[in-house]
Amino acid sequence: MAAADISELQTIEHDVLVIGAGGAGLRAAIECAAQGVNTGLVCKSLLGKAHTVMAEGGMAAAMGNVDSRDNWKVHFRDTMRGGKFLNNWRMAELHAKEAPERVRELEEWGAVFDRTKQGLISQRNFGGHRYPRLAHVGDRTGLELIRTLQDHGVHQGIQVHMECTVLDLLKDGDRVVGALAYWRDTGRFVLFKAKAVVLATGGAGKAWRVTSNSWEYSGDGLAMAYLAGAELMDLEFTQFHPTGMVWPPSVRGTLVTEGVRGDGGILKNKDGKRFMFDYIPERFAAETADTEEEANRWLKGDKAARRPPELLTRDVVARAINAEVKAGRGSEHGGVYLDIASRVPAEIIRKKLPSMYHQFKELAEVDITAQPMEVGPTLHYFMGGIRVDADSQMTTVPGLFAAGECAAGLHGANRLGGNSLSDLIVFGKRAGAGACEFAAKAGQGAIDEAQVHASMRRATDFLNRESGVNPFVVQEKLQEMMSHNVGIIRTKAELETAIEKLKELDAEAATAKAHATSQYNAGWHTALDLRNLLLSSEAVTKAALTREESRGAHTRDDFPGERDEWVKYNIIIKRGQGGEMIVEKRERPAGPAPLVEIANSKIEDLESGKVAADYK
Amino acid sequence: MAQRTFKIWRGDREGGEFVDYTVEVGPGMVVLDAIHRIQAEHASELACRWNCKAGKCGSCSMEINGKPRLSCMTRLNSLPEGTVTVQPLKAFPIVKDLVTDVSWNFEQNKRIPPLKPKARDADGNHRMMQEDVDRVQEFRKCIECFLCQDVCHVLRDHKQHEKFVGPRFMIRLAQLEMHPLDTDDRIEKIRKEFGSGWCNITRCCTEVCPEHIGITDNGIIPLKERVVDRYYDPVAWFIRKVFGSKK
Numbered sequence: 100m101a102a103a104d105i106s107e108l109q110t111i112e113h114d115v116l117v118i119g120a121g122g123a124g125l126r127a128a129i130e131c132a133a134q135g136v137n138t139g140l141v142c143k144s145l146l147g148k149a150h151t152v153m154a155e156g157g158m159a160a161a162m163g164n165v166d167s168r169d170n171w172k173v174h175f176r177d178t179m180r181g182g183k184f185l186n187n188w189r190m191a192e193l194h195a196k197e198a199p200e201r202v203r204e205l206e207e208w209g210a211v212f213d214r215t216k217q218g219l220i221s222q223r224n225f226g227g228h229r230y231p232r233l234a235h236v237g238d239r240t241g242l243e244l245i246r247t248l249q250d251h252g253v254h255q256g257i258q259v260h261m262e263c264t265v266l267d268l269l270k271d272g273d274r275v276v277g278a279l280a281y282w283r284d285t286g287r288f289v290l291f292k293a294k295a296v297v298l299a300t301g302g303a304g305k306a307w308r309v310t311s312n313s314w315e316y317s318g319d320g321l322a323m324a325y326l327a328g329a330e331l332m333d334l335e336f337t338q339f340h341p342t343g344m345v346w347p348p349s350v351r352g353t354l355v356t357e358g359v360r361g362d363g364g365i366l367k368n369k370d371g372k373r374f375m376f377d378y379i380p381e382r383f384a385a386e387t388a389d390t391e392e393e394a395n396r397w398l399k400g401d402k403a404a405r406r407p408p409e410l411l412t413r414d415v416v417a418r419a420i421n422a423e424v425k426a427g428r429g430s431e432h433g434g435v436y437l438d439i440a441s442r443v444p445a446e447i448i449r450k451k452l453p454s455m456y457h458q459f460k461e462l463a464e465v466d467i468t469a470q471p472m473e474v475g476p477t478l479h480y481f482m483g484g485i486r487v488d489a490d491s492q493m494t495t496v497p498g499l500f501a502a503g504e505c506a507a508g509l510h511g512a513n514r515l516g517g518n519s520l521s522d523l524i525v526f527g528k529r530a531g532a533g534a535c536e537f538a539a540k541a542g543q544g545a546i547d548e549a550q551v552h553a554s555m556r557r558a559t560d561f562l563n564r565e566s567g568v569n570p571f572v573v574q575e576k577l578q579e580m581m582s583h584n585v586g587i588i589r590t591k592a593e594l595e596t597a598i599e600k601l602k603e604l605d606a607e608a609a610t611a612k613a614h615a616t617s618q619y620n621a622g623w624h625t626a627l628d629l630r631n632l633l634l635s636s637e638a639v640t641k642a643a644l645t646r647e648e649s650r651g652a653h654t655r656d657d658f659p660g661e662r663d664e665w666v667k668y669n670i671i672i673k674r675g676q677g678g679e680m681i682v683e684k685r686e687r688p689a690g691p692a693p694l695v696e697i698a699n700s701k702i703e704d705l706e707s708g709k710v711a712a713d714y715k
Numbered sequence: 716m717a718q719r720t721f722k723i724w725r726g727d728r729e730g731g732e733f734v735d736y737t738v739e740v741g742p743g744m745v746v747l748d749a750i751h752r753i754q755a756e757h758a759s760e761l762a763c764r765w766n767c768k769a770g771k772c773g774s775c776s777m778e779i780n781g782k783p784r785l786s787c788m789t790r791l792n793s794l795p796e797g798t799v800t801v802q803p804l805k806a807f808p809i810v811k812d813l814v815t816d817v818s819w820n821f822e823q824n825k826r827i828p829p830l831k832p833k834a835r836d837a838d839g840n841h842r843m844m845q846e847d848v849d850r851v852q853e854f855r856k857c858i859e860c861f862l863c864q865d866v867c868h869v870l871r872d873h874k875q876h877e878k879f880v881g882p883r884f885m886i887r888l889a890q891l892e893m894h895p896l897d898t899d900d901r902i903e904k905i906r907k908e909f910g911s912g913w914c915n916i917t918r919c920c921t922e923v924c925p926e927h928i929g930i931t932d933n934g935i936i937p938l939k940e941r942v943v944d945r946y947y948d949p950v951a952w953f954i955r956k957v958f959g960s961k962k
Contacts, residue, residue: 153769203839218844253825347743
């Protein structure tokens with residue numbers, strides 16, 4: 100195949116090609132179809148299986164259905180504070196403003212959210228959100244989102260290409276004009292030509308051993324965009340979700356929704372102490388309960404009471420759990436206890452957290468209505484990603500767009516729970532619109548045979564070589580290495596070790612051998628993923644080494660605490676002329692005055708209209 | 716660590732056979748963990764679908780000791796001692812090893828008329844009471860693992876894929892028909908195009924549903940009743956003849 104004329108290659112032409120069919124990709128494709136353009140949607144798995152399905156707690160939107168004091172400004176302020184002020188101002192604004200309408204739109208398309216007593220969409224409490232804000236369906240909100248978009252999308256004329264993996268983006272001059280991919284079931288190559296391409300490929304969580312991510316999260320979009328010349332940003336911020344399962348070993352890392360804490364669950368160490376009261380950061384002290392008595396009143400619905408410390412932002416809770424375990428106060432299997440059994444009646448737990456109930460019952464033989472869960476941090480989410488324009492989601496490469504987890508900006512240094520699903524629908528739509536606008540002005544570009552051949556050769560080399568290393572072994576080594584050296588708490592020495600080890604792993608990955616044919620071959624797929632995982636890991640590690648402070652999800656043991664000068668910078672990663680990875684500390688533009696004022700305001704001043712009242 | 720032997724079906728459209736693999740197994744392991752270990756240590760080209768590994772995405776459906784199950788939720792210590800037999804779903808064509816071609820299901824979904832919601836209230840919201848959506852939410856728990864499709868006699872044994880959409884899409888239809896905002900009427904299609912009459916209520920689908928959805932009793936039977944009310948109730952038939960269809 101490698102030497103064949105590309106005219107013999109299966110070729111599919113679209114106006115817009117969307118890569119990735121989680122919430123962001125589906126929403127982008129729906130927008131494109133709504134604008135009447137020929138839209139293709141490519142996904143590595145079957146439709147409806149992307150990791151959006153795993154999102155549990157809900158999607159944040161300031162609808163004010165449960166607490167009428169909520170509005171976009173409070174949501175925006177929470178998002179900025181949660182992100183430690185490193186968020187892209189405009190994205191945080193657009194997100195807070197547009198999320199409610201995006202959620203209502205889902206209802207038109209068949210989503211059935213849990214209801215309030217008045218029959219409106221119910222909203223639940225979550226970490227970092229001042230008011231009950233997460234539209235949800237029990238603890239399976241992601242399933243509701245993806246199925247709704249899927250069921251709506253299949254009637255919009257989108258051409259879905261399932262079980263198809265994109266290898267590389269193809270360029271015509273500066274511009275992205277298509278992609279080379281292969282069908283997973285046959286291993287045959289397919290060429291996609293498109294006027295614009297949207298990446299919605301998620302993060303690269305699979306580079307860590309303990310992760311909530313599935314095999315799909317191999318950083319494909321990050322690596323392909325980087326290789327196509329796009330800038331990456333904020334990659335040092337990798338979110339460790341505080342509560343993953345820790346036992347048994349085979350499910351270590353599997354997500355335990357924050358909804359458990361939102362609905363009253365508390366964290367305890369092995370001595371039975373509710374330890375989060377010891378870890379309340381200065382910035383949140385004024386808005387967090389400092390006694391169990393006050394936290395209990397909040398749970399009972401007392402609006403004057405402040406929020407329990409278990410609902411502090413994820414970075415704070417994950418570090419606290421890490422510290423308890425390190426101090427020898429952890430649970431039997433190296434986590435802490437998450438207890439909802441002693442707080443909430445059994446039938447309510449089963450009603451509000453049904454999938455958590457089954458997950459623990461079936462996988463860990465633990466009844467969460469009677470026993471505490473054992474939980475610990477798990478690599479969950481990339482705040483950083485491909486740098487995009489806030490309004491259009493276009494990357495720094497013309498014709499290439501990005502949305503959802505693979506894009507950077509909205510979440511800054513730490514993402515609030517619930518802001519991911521809303522991110523997908525707000526910026527998925529925007530990326531779709533941006534791509535349509537670009538496609539309307541651009542024709543199909545020219546496909547460069549040399550790029551196609553290079554991509555095919557890289558793929559077939561793994562199969563054709565006589566012998567080589569086992570790709571599963573390389574992947575496992577990478578996961579061990581990243582978990583050990585680029586974990587929750589980082590140091591210069593460990594990060595430098597990681598960079599050295601990544602070079603060795605790069606060399607090993609280049610000699611990986613896939614046995615048998617290209618037909619649905621797990622070993623070959625794993626070998627192909629390695630490049631993307633390794634590039635993403637390198638970018639994370641180099642960004643983490645550069646940021647000499649601790650902010651949000653990025654904690655440097657050798658540089659504790661936030662440093663004021665560092666909020667002025669993003670770490671940008673891009674590919675140099677010679678193929679080397681360039682790491683740049685780039686000054687951020689200042690935020691617009693009214694937004695800065697809102698983000699920094701006291702909540703009382705914001706709500707009484709003292710702050711930015713005229714800014715709509 | 717203990718060792719355990721897995722008899723796994725290997726092959727493709729042309730045919731295949733069972734191959735034995737013995738791997739070490741540890742506490743809490745599920746069948747999917749064992750398959751991953753076999754891929755890493757013995758057969759890297761072994762084909763198997765999976766994603767979430769927590770029973771939420773419905774990718775890793777297969778037949779374990781003859782029973783359709785999610786391999787990520789089947790703990791080894793829940794199976795009888797001895798060799799574990801693993802094979803692909805039977806109701807769909809083989810692609811390779813444990814992977815089957817389930818694209819037929821995605822085609823069925825496209826045939827189903829989507830929600831046609833009534834207008835929003837003046838304030839821009841829809842209002843629905845929780846008790847009115849409980850049943851719909853039960854059906855929406857479906858993770859599309861297609862285990863119900865696999866075990867349905869109409870599809871599995873009688874291969875009536877042309878005539879009957881199968882339990883998964885009967886509950887898709889049921890959730891639309893029972894949706895408080897919906898204004899469409901799919902009863903005629905449910906009878907004529909989607910083949911509700913083919914289901915003979917053996918409840919095998921309900922039995923294998925990993926989400927414990929009452930597929931037969933809560934979904935299919937009520938749909939059948941609506942069809943009966945419309946087409947086989949002589950009074951309704953007479954009224955329809957004289958006054959025309961209600962929609």
